[in-house]
Amino acid sequence: MRLGVLTGGGDAPGLNAAIRAVVRRAQADHGEVIGVRNGWAGLVEPHQTRLIDPHEVSGILAVGGTMLGTSRVNPLKSQGSLGQVASRIGELELDALVAMGGDDTLSVAGALAAQGLPVVGVPKTMDNDLQVTEYCIGFDSAVAIVTEALDRLHTTAAAHHRVMVVEVMGRDTGWVAVMGGLAGGADMIIIPEFPVELSQIAHHLRGRRTRGRDFSIVVVAEGATVGGLADFEVAPEARDQFGHALLSRRGIGAQLAEALEGATGFETRVTVLGYTQRGGAPTAYDRIWATRVGAAAYELAVEGAFGKIPVKRGDGVAVAEIAAVVESQRRVPEDLYELAKVFY
Ligand code: F6P
Numbered sequence: 001m002r003l004g005v006l007t008g009g010g011d012a013p014g015l016n017a018a019i020r021a022v023v024r025r026a027q028a029d030h031g032e033v034i035g036v037r038n039g040w041a042g043l044v045e046p047h048q049t050r051l052i053d054p055h056e057v058s059g060i061l062a063v064g065g066t067m068l069g070t071s072r073v074n075p076l077k078s079q080g081s082l083g084q085v086a087s088r089i090g091e092l093e094l095d096a097l098v099a100m101g102g103d104d105t106l107s108v109a110g111a112l113a114a115q116g117l118p119v120v121g122v123p124k125t126m127d128n129d130l131q132v133t134e135y136c137i138g139f140d141s142a143v144a145i146v147t148e149a150l151d152r153l154h155t156t157a158a159a160h161h162r163v164m165v166v167e168v169m170g171r172d173t174g175w176v177a178v179m180g181g182l183a184g185g186a187d188m189i190i191i192p193e194f195p196v197e198l199s200q201i202a203h204h205l206r207g208r209r210t211r212g213r214d215f216s217i218v219v220v221a222e223g224a225t226v227g228g229l230a231d232f233e234v235a236p237e238a239r240d241q242f243g244h245a246l247l248s249r250r251g252i253g254a255q256l257a258e259a260l261e262g263a264t265g266f267e268t269r270v271t272v273l274g275y276t277q278r279g280g281a282p283t284a285y286d287r288i289w290a291t292r293v294g295a296a297a298y299e300l301a302v303e304g305a306f307g308k309i310p311v312k313r314g315d316g317v318a319v320a321e322i323a324a325v326v327e328s329q330r331r332v333p334e335d336l337y338e339l340a341k342v343f344y
Pocket of ligand 1: 009010011072102125126127169170171222240246247248278
């Protein structure tokens, strides 16, 4: 068995554990694994693939990032590029390709599988918003980082009697904001699924002061909508190849902090957690889950179950169609959002 493996889209802690699982499983079966550098770019550009020596995966279980590198190169942008990827899979004589990624990377994997190419997927995104699967590699690590940051921000916000706005990742969904906010005791959580008005947030903060709470932690997802704040104009060059706006340039946290200070008169600061949420060592959960799902993807490849992807269902690993996983985004349900409000 000759397998290719690539990681695409934003990196996430746990990717190396998944790569290691694929390589170790292949090694046990005397197979070969070809590493593709930088996501789909590695199958569009020449000389971006090489045989992975099993020794290379020793010691990477605990290391963040991805040993293969990643990119947001999108071969679906032109028929030519998709054709190039298809021919490279043939030239490399791959029996299967394991594509690890979120909705963008997996939409390419699904398109290739639909053309009859031997592709399987692995769900990875710290946003945790793929359909069908209950979990994506990287989410637990991101939530742990947000939780630790909120713990730290509590003590300084309390000492200075300030409002602390904390901007976290979450382009279209608020999983990191809600779970991190619940674990870190946020006093208000603002996410893309449930738009709010600036006046509602200001009212809530004033109410807290009246009740003797002289500091507040407001968690806002980078893609949230707050009525009353200026609209965000995205320059065409500030979009990636999949058409997503670079929200790190939007600065909703800073905008919200300024507007809240103006509306309430409470001293307000902003902290943008940014790429720290994707960096560093994976949690134990991410290491274990990535290992399980990496090994499961290897099994799917061996079985010739192309166009399929291992997903989390309950405590176990189930199998789904890649096309179903990328069909839409899994959004935060109202009951979870409402639960967070109990603690405001
Ligand atoms: O991978 C998803 C994500 O982390 C989003 O939450 C965020 O908007 C985006 O990646 C940032 O992308 P980039 O790494 O291209 O700046």
